[in-house]
Amino acid sequence: MDDYYATTPGPELAEPYLREVLDSAGLAVEYVRAQGNTLYQRTDDGELPVADFAGGYGSVLLGHNHPAIVARAKELLDGGTPVHAQFSRHPYANRLAAELNRIIHRELCTDEPYYAVFANSGAEAVEAAIKHAELDRGMRVAELLERTAARRSSVRAAVADGTATVPDTVLSTLGVTARPDSAAERFALAEEEIERRARELTARPPMFLSLEGGFHGKLAASVQLTHNEGYRLPFAALAAQARFVPQDRPDILKEIHAEERGVLPEPAVVDGQVTLVEREFPVFCAFLLEPVQGEGGIRELSAEFAREIQEFCAAIDCPVVVDEIQSGMGRTGTLLASSPLGLRGDYYTLAKTLGGGIAKTSVMLVRRTWYRKEFEIVHSSTFAKDSFSCHIALKVLELLEADDGAAYRRAEERGEALRSMLTRLHTDFPDVVADVRGRGLMLGLEFRDQSESASAEIRQAAQGGLFGYVLAGHLLRRHRVRTFPTASAVNTLRFEPSVEVDDTQIAQLETGLRDVCALLRAQDGAALGSA
Numbered sequence: 001m002d003d004y005y006a007t008t009p010g011p012e013l014a015e016p017y018l019r020e021v022l023d024s025a026g027l028a029v030e031y032v033r034a035q036g037n038t039l040y041q042r043t044d045d046g047e048l049p050v051a052d053f054a055g056g057y058g059s060v061l062l063g064h065n066h067p068a069i070v071a072r073a074k075e076l077l078d079g080g081t082p083v084h085a086q087f088s089r090h091p092y093a094n095r096l097a098a099e100l101n102r103i104i105h106r107e108l109c110t111d112e113p114y115y116a117v118f119a120n121s122g123a124e125a126v127e128a129a130i131k132h133a134e135l136d137r138g139m140r141v142a143e144l145l146e147r148t149a150a151r152r153s154s155v156r157a158a159v160a161d162g163t164a165t166v167p168d169t170v171l172s173t174l175g176v177t178a179r180p181d182s183a184a185e186r187f188a189l190a191e192e193e194i195e196r197r198a199r200e201l202t203a204r205p206p207m208f209l210s211l212e213g214g215f216h217g218k219l220a221a222s223v224q225l226t227h228n229e230g231y232r233l234p235f236a237a238l239a240a241q242a243r244f245v246p247q248d249r250p251d252i253l254k255e256i257h258a259e260e261r262g263v264l265p266e267p268a269v270v271d272g273q274v275t276l277v278e279r280e281f282p283v284f285c286a287f288l289l290e291p292v293q294g295e296g297g298i299r300e301l302s303a304e305f306a307r308e309i310q311e312f313c314a315a316i317d318c319p320v321v322v323d324e325i326q327s328g329m330g331r332t333g334t335l336l337a338s339s340p341l342g343l344r345g346d347y348y349t350l351a352k353t354l355g356g357g358i359a360k361t362s363v364m365l366v367r368r369t370w371y372r373k374e375f376e377i378v379h380s381s382t383f384a385k386d387s388f389s390c391h392i393a394l395k396v397l398e399l400l401e402a403d404d405g406a407a408y409r410r411a412e413e414r415g416e417a418l419r420s421m422l423t424r425l426h427t428d429f430p431d432v433v434a435d436v437r438g439r440g441l442m443l444g445l446e447f448r449d450q451s452e453s454a455s456a457e458i459r460q461a462a463q464g465g466l467f468g469y470v471l472a473g474h475l476l477r478r479h480r481v482r483t484f485p486t487a488s489a490v491n492t493l494r495f496e497p498s499v500e501v502d503d504t505q506i507a508q509l510e511t512g513l514r515d516v517c518a519l520l521r522a523q524d525g526a527a528l529g530s531a
């Protein structure tokens with residue numbers, strides 16, 4: 001390691017406030033090395049191993065600096081891989097897309113292709129999905145307007161040549177009060193109103209649906225689909241808004257549809273009379289969901305609600321975007337956490353572990369029936385689809401799939417070991433622990449609310465939203481265990497270690513959590529916050 005940069009103190013210019021917050025919870029440590037499920041913390045006398053249960057926020061399922069991934073990276077760099085060769089053939093990107101398709105087809109029992117658009121971060125893949133969905137919606141709007149304009153013109157011709165009359169009901173349905181005698185004039189008034197409605201509907205911003213507790217990123221559009229108000233509201237003016245759907249309330253879906261749907265009247269001639277047919281206007285742009293909410297507190301979507309959402313979206317012609325950025329890439333025992341739910345996404349987003357812990361890459365996949373090739377012209381990124389990231393991602397898939405999917409099974413098995421420890425803890429400390437949730441290596445431990453704690457330190461931390469960070473600080477300082485609360489549910493600690501996590505590290509975490517639980521039971525805030 002180059003010691004100059006590591007040891008020469010500089011002014012705190014990189015997000016100094018965040019540094020202060022981390023400092024206050026004792027989390028502002030520096031890591032100098034990482035291997036497997038361990039990070040090495042710099043200390044005055046050298047290095048201190050820390051068991052990593054944060055797992056790069058889900059980015060290192062295979063472990064830090066996996067030897068085969070590092071070897072591949074070296075090979076690529078030594079071989080002078082053309083990292084930047086934009087606007088040329090990218091066979092490695094094609095191979096990666098094909099391999100993702102092969103695995104997804106196996107999991108979904110389908111053979112319909114998903115086209116891939118690559119990006120560089122999770123939120124960027126979500127932004128690409130949002131943009132693609134809006135491009136598609138815009139094209140569906142244009143197709144609808146063109147179709148109804150053509151139908152209107154044939155009805156207009158029928159009215160002009162006297163083969164169709166325009167009854168009062170047409171005008172009254174449209175809210176037109178005038179009743180001219182001439183059929184042509186009556187139809188012109190009806191058309192004027194239909195066109196006004198079409199303009200109004202076209203001007204409406206797209207309607208996105210997302211789940212309460214959902215997290216889809218913090219960029220301009222994706223943050224508007226992220227439920228957490230703290231992240232979302234300061235930027236509400238920047239992008240289209242979402243309606244947030246409560247979990248497991250299928251009744252609400254119909255309600256939302258009734259409230260938000262747009263209808264464009266279209267004239268038709270039946271038995272020599274003009275009548276109006278209602279055409280559904282494409283208002284709904286996309287329904288975004290996570291099969292297991294990560295930042296929302298590790299909450300699984302039920303198979304039943306997944307089915308209801310799927311049916312609802314199919315009925316209203318709205319694509320389902322399954323955000324697998326945190327849950328996917330094998331973390332829960334399958335490439336897609338949504339496949340065992342029977343959910344079939346129209347879009348998928350993948351990131352984090354796709355880059356094997358060293359590349360920054362993500363992908364948006366769109367099912368062929370929804371895909372708009374025009375998107376490839378209007379969307380791009382200098383860094384996306386580069387050879388280095390694609391080759392690394394291919395290596396990740398190779399490692400996941402090796403030995404008939406041993407890594408998936410390992411994620412499941414390690415997840416079970418971790419989960420049974422957390423469940424024991426829940427049983428022993430029901431007064432302190434509220435719940436254990438999650439699947440595979442995506443687990444959460446929810447603590448009971450401490451905002452009324454007898455201890456001033458605990459109470460203040462809870463009221464200030466820092467409770468989970470105080471627990472994380474204690475676990476790090478006292479037990480050399482790294483974990484964090486989930487971003488939008490700060491009473492829940494997340495556990496997303498790599499498949500390399502062993503029983504010793506799970507026991508180390510158990511010791512730490514038992515200590516935390518005992519201190520909470522004793523309401524000993526001083527000990528919890530002490531170094």
Ligand code: PMP
Pocket residue numbers: 057121122123124126215216217218290294295323324325326327351352
């Ligand atoms: N979607 C989900 C489900 C996520 O968990 C995250 C990150 N926690 C994102 C999107 C955003 O990814 P990134 O931080 O790479 O932008």
